[in-house]
Amino acid sequence: MPELIPLYSIKIICCNCEHEFSTSRVRPSLKKAIRRDADFCSYYKNENPDYYVVRVCPSCGFASTENSADKLADWQRKSFSDQVGKRWISRDFGEKRDWEAALETYKLALICAQSIKDKDRIIASLLHHIAWMYRYKGDTAQEQRFLRYSLDMYVKVFENDGIGGNDARLMYLIGELYRRISDFGNAVKWFSRLINDQKIMDAAMIRAAREQWAILREQMQGDGVSPDGLPSTT
Numbered sequence: 744m745p746e747l748i749p750l751y752s753i754k755i756i757c758c759n760c761e762h763e764f765s766t767s768r769v770r771p772s773l774k775k776a777i778r779r780d781a782d783f784c785s786y787y788k789n790e791n792p793d794y795y796v797v798r799v800c801p802s803c804g805f806a807s808t809e810n811s812a813d814k815l816a817d818w819q820r821k822s823f824s825d826q827v828g829k830r831w832i833s834r835d836f837g838e839k840r841d842w843e844a845a846l847e848t849y850k851l852a853l854i855c856a857q858s859i860k861d862k863d864r865i866i867a868s869l870l871h872h873i874a875w876m877y878r879y880k881g882d883t884a885q886e887q888r889f890l891r892y893s894l895d896m897y898v899k900v901f902e903n904d905g906i907g908g909n910d911a912r913l914m915y916l917i918g919e920l921y922r923r924i925s926d927f928g929n930a931v932k933w934f935s936r937l938i939n940d941q942k943i944m945d946a947a948m949i950r951a952a953r954e955q956w957a958i959l960r961e962q963m964q965g966d967g968v969s970p971d972g973l974p975s976t977t
């Protein structure tokens with residue numbers, strides 16, 4: 744049997760210039776992750792579907808994801824054009840992407856989202872994806888830098904959106920990102936907030952928070968910090 748080609752192509756209408764272009768996707772049957780980190784960064788045997796999340800219009804350079812708006816408002820078009828579009832040199836990201844190309848699409852999506860003042864939740868997620876890209880490469884300094892940016896944005900989302908639909912996941916993620924940047928005090932605060940909130944019914948997220956809190960306790964003991972966040976006296 745011939746081996747299945749992992750990528751297929753779909754057509755997108757650009758939400759900025761309305762140009763139609765192709766972008767690649769990984770076949771759903773090949774999307775199964777072989778491993779996943781506690782902050783949902785996933786690893787794949789073959790092609791990484793995360794490399795294909797961003798769709799880049801070759802004509803105007805506008806980069807978006809499935810979660811972006813269908814159409815931009817006039818002020819957003821102008822803002823994008825002033826900040827990004829007028830410097831765009833036509834490039835096509837529609838075919839297979841390597842790590843460098845995938846990272847470039849995420850950075851482009853980030854500056855596009857910032858130029859049109861997209862939702863904080865979308866910007867937080869792009870920053871988090873950029874951190875994962877550096878994690879895949881083992882570049883810890885850049886990974887930590889982007890984890891901090893995304894964490895700040897997730898906290899902002901939580902503070903502005905208040906208690907809403909997907910809060911348990913957001914609270915868990917904030918706790919886990921604090922743990923990953925070694926801010927153990929804040930990690931404990933967010934995990935315990937999630938576990939002790941009587942209104943939260945998301946059993947999977949509560950379990951995940953308990954598991955990561957246990958790992959955190961071990962980390963803190965290893966670092967000479969007691970489990971309740973105070974410096975060890977021994």
Ligand SMILES: [Zn+2]
Nearest residue numbers: 757760800803
């Ligand atoms: Zn376009």
